[in-house]
Amino acid sequence: MRRALSEYPLGADFVARRARISRDELRSLQEARFRKVLGRAWRIGFYRRRWAAAGIEQGDIRGLDDLARLPPYSKSDLMRSVEEHPPFGDYHGLESWKEGGRRPPVVFQTTSGTTGTPQPLFYGPWSREVQNILLARTFLLQGMTAEDVVHSSYGFGTVNMGHYTREAITHYIGALLVTAGTGAETRSAMQVRLMAQFRASVLVGFADYLRKLAEVASEEGLAPGRDIRIRLICSPVGGESRHALSQMWGGAEVLDVYGVGDTGIIGAEGPEKQGLHVWEDAQLVEILDPETLAPLPDGTIGNVCATVLYKDDLFPVIRFNTNDLSAVEAGASPAGWTLRRLRGFLGRSDNMVKLRGTNVYPTAIGEVLRRDPATSGEFFCEVRRKGERDEMTVFVEARERSDALAERLRGLLRQQIGVELGIELVGPGALAPRTELELRQKPIRLVDHRPKH
Numbered sequence: 001m002r003r004a005l006s007e008y009p010l011g012a013d014f015v016a017r018r019a020r021i022s023r024d025e026l027r028s029l030q031e032a033r034f035r036k037v038l039g040r041a042w043r044i045g046f047y048r049r050r051w052a053a054a055g056i057e058q059g060d061i062r063g064l065d066d067l068a069r070l071p072p073y074s075k076s077d078l079m080r081s082v083e084e085h086p087p088f089g090d091y092h093g094l095e096s097w098k099e100g101g102r103r104p105p106v107v108f109q110t111t112s113g114t115t116g117t118p119q120p121l122f123y124g125p126w127s128r129e130v131q132n133i134l135l136a137r138t139f140l141l142q143g144m145t146a147e148d149v150v151h152s153s154y155g156f157g158t159v160n161m162g163h164y165t166r167e168a169i170t171h172y173i174g175a176l177l178v179t180a181g182t183g184a185e186t187r188s189a190m191q192v193r194l195m196a197q198f199r200a201s202v203l204v205g206f207a208d209y210l211r212k213l214a215e216v217a218s219e220e221g222l223a224p225g226r227d228i229r230i231r232l233i234c235s236p237v238g239g240e241s242r243h244a245l246s247q248m249w250g251g252a253e254v255l256d257v258y259g260v261g262d263t264g265i266i267g268a269e270g271p272e273k274q275g276l277h278v279w280e281d282a283q284l285v286e287i288l289d290p291e292t293l294a295p296l297p298d299g300t301i302g303n304v305c306a307t308v309l310y311k312d313d314l315f316p317v318i319r320f321n322t323n324d325l326s327a328v329e330a331g332a333s334p335a336g337w338t339l340r341r342l343r344g345f346l347g348r349s350d351n352m353v354k355l356r357g358t359n360v361y362p363t364a365i366g367e368v369l370r371r372d373p374a375t376s377g378e379f380f381c382e383v384r385r386k387g388e389r390d391e392m393t394v395f396v397e398a399r400e401r402s403d404a405l406a407e408r409l410r411g412l413l414r415q416q417i418g419v420e421l422g423i424e425l426v427g428p429g430a431l432a433p434r435t436e437l438e439l440r441q442k443p444i445r446l447v448d449h450r451p452k453h
Contacts, residue, residue, distance in 0.1 A: 001129060001171075008133045008282060008310070010172060011140050018281050019337045026280055026338070031063050033309035034284070041316040046081055046091035064284070072293055072305050072319040074350075075111075078119055078262075092122040093314045106314065109160040111261045112441035121160055121261050124314030128167075131264035131310075134279050135164060136172035138268035141277070142234050142255040144202055146174035151195050153205030153213065155182045155441045160261050165204055175202070182209065183438025192217040195228045203230050203252070207237045207245055208443050211377055214248035225250020238345030238363065241370050244377070256344050260322050263306045267342045275329040275341030282310050285342065287328055288321060290349035298328040303349055304342070323350040325361075351446055353383050355390055358419040362445040365394055368416045374398055374405050380434045381446045390450060393422035395434070401425040 009017050021029075041047040042058055054071045061070060081089035088094070097103030107128050110118035123131065144150065150169060156162040162181055169177050178198055180186040186194070192213055194200075203210055210233065214224055222228055230252040233245065242254040258276050259265035266283045267276035278285050284307040287296045296302045304324045308317040325348065329341040347363035354360070362381050370377040378397040383390060394413070398405060406423045413421050435443035 004126070004129050004133055008130050008137075010133060010137050014137055019277075019335075019339065021281075021338055023338060027064070029281060030284060030309060033281075033312075034064055034067075034307065036312040037307070037309060037316045037318060040093070040312045041318055043096045044091060044093050044316065045085075045095070046078075046089065047316070047318070049090075050077075067284075067286075067307065067319065068295060070319050072288060072321040074321040074323055075119055079117060082120065088120050088122075091315065092120065093316070094122070104313070107163075109163065109261070110158040112155070112159050118158065119261070122315045124311075126313040127264075127308075127311045127315075129171075130282065131164065132168040132171055134282055135168035135259075135265045137279065138257055138265050139169065139173055139204075139234055141268055141270050142257075143232055143253070143271065144169075144173055144175060144234065148175040148202045148232075149178065149198050149200045150175045150202040150204060151178045151180060151191070151198075151200040153180055153182060153191065153203070153209050156185060159441055161441065164264075182441065183212075188213055188216040188438060189220055192220055192222050192228065195230075196222050200228065200230060202232045202234065203249070204234045206442055207235050208437060210235060211245060211248060212437055214245075215376070223250075224248065224252075236345060238347075241367070244370055258304075258324075258326070258342060258345055260306075260320075260324070262317055262320050263308050263322075266304070266306060269344070270335055272334050274334045276344055277333070277335075277337060277339045277341055280339050283308060285328070285340070286319070287326065290323075290325075293321065298340075299330040301325055301327045301343075301346060323348050325349055353381075353390070353392060353446070353448065355392060355419045355421075358417070360392060360417055360419060360421075364417060365413065365421075366445065368412050369394075369396055369409065372409065372412070374400060375409070376428050378428075378431050378435065378437070379445065380431045383446070383448045383450055385450045391422060393424055395424045395426055395431055397428050397431055398425045399428060401427070 050071055078091055081091050104125050107123040109121045152165050154161040154165050166177055166179055169175050178194055180191045217224055217228055230249045233252050233254045236258055237256045246252055246254045256269040256276055258267050267278040269276045286305040287302040288305045289296055290303050304322045304326050306320050311317050325346040327343045329343055347361040352359050352361050366379055369375050369379050376397040380395045381392055383392045406425055410423045437443045
């Protein structure tokens with residue numbers, strides 16, 4: 001732990017040693033760490049296969065200047081590995097320890113399965129602890145302290161985020177953590193009562209469910225800001241309305257975070273709210289064209305591709321294409337830091353539907369709908385082939401259902417999204433069986449019923 005904190009500092013030590021590091025010094029640090037990760041990757045069957053297929057031989061990649069020669073991979077490649085090498089695939093690195101005796105302890109989790117079958121995730125002792133430090137760095141930057149009572153609605157079970165959050169907070173911050181989990185683990189009504197009883201001051205969790213909890217609190221007669229006094233929300237809000245979420249929780253400050261299960265935390269928004277600072281001593285981030293996978297310049301929206309510079313003990317991550325859309329913010333940070341900044345989560349390139357030449361993203365639909373106070377913010381998209389046309393119907397939970405509201409929403413979506421979408425209004429709570437809002441880490445927002453051929 002002492003070595004990990006020395007190499008990946010926290011709090012004031014991070015600000016002094018990393019936040020304003022020169023780009024040349026940072027590049028030198030990244031190069032040294034990349035070489036260790038690359039050396040580990042050459043021992044992993046998954047990488048050897050893919051790199052050999054791309055004509056890459058050991059010794060061809062000498063440093064970060066050669067990084068773009070390595071083919072990126074995505075979750076679909078990892079799941080294909082699992083299918084071909086059951087039950088865990090050949091990317092995890094467990095078999096390499098047979099060469100040198102007993103392997104170290106391994107933390108085994110899975111992804112949530114929001115985009116399909118859950119993917120196995122593996123963490124060695126070093127990479128797990130560094131990952132925890134980086135999440136603690138995030139929470140400290142955003143203002144969490146040892147005096148806080150933190151209510152976490154991140155899921156437990158096999159998924160990673162709940163466990164990961166608990167480890168980061170208990171190991172490195174010392175706040176009191178209420179590990180409520182999802183609505184399937186602790187009923188929503190009980191969660192808001194626990195917040196009031198234990199005087200929660202910070203919320204961590206996915207924005208969709210935090211919004212749901214605010215509604216439940218009101219239904220239970222507990223007023224956020226009076227009975228539940230939340231001052232800070234640390235959440236991967238992405239395109240969610242910060243203002244709306246803040247107001248639902250009595251004016252709490254809402255700050256964004258970004259990461260995925262394979263990489264751990266990648267970046268975090270500071271109080272200045274001008275993009276998410278990338279933890280560049282630990283993560284090398286590229287933005288790729290979703291179709292060609294070529295690197296894109298700063299300011300251009302594309303897929304976040306991450307190379308994790310501390311995962312050199314078990315499962316290395318080199319050029320992981322997350323399929324999450326974002327962009328690197330151009331220009332200097334208003335905080336005076338030298339670290340690059342991400343714009344935040346803007347949607348998924350693999351969760352896009354093309355309708356009559358227009359790219360339609362469920363996240364963008366949600367942003368538009370949540371601006372209208374007549375809706376609860378809950379929605380579900382369904383795509384079907386009707387004759388010669390592909391059509392999308394958006395089911396929207398509304399407090400009042402009328403033709404006038406449906407037409408207003410249809411007009412707003414036509415104006416903002418650029419294509420005609422069907423609207424069907426339903427009552428509050430009616431979409432929960434489809435979105436599985438209380439059961440999943442991230443709710444389902446799109447189902448495509450079109451023929452696959």
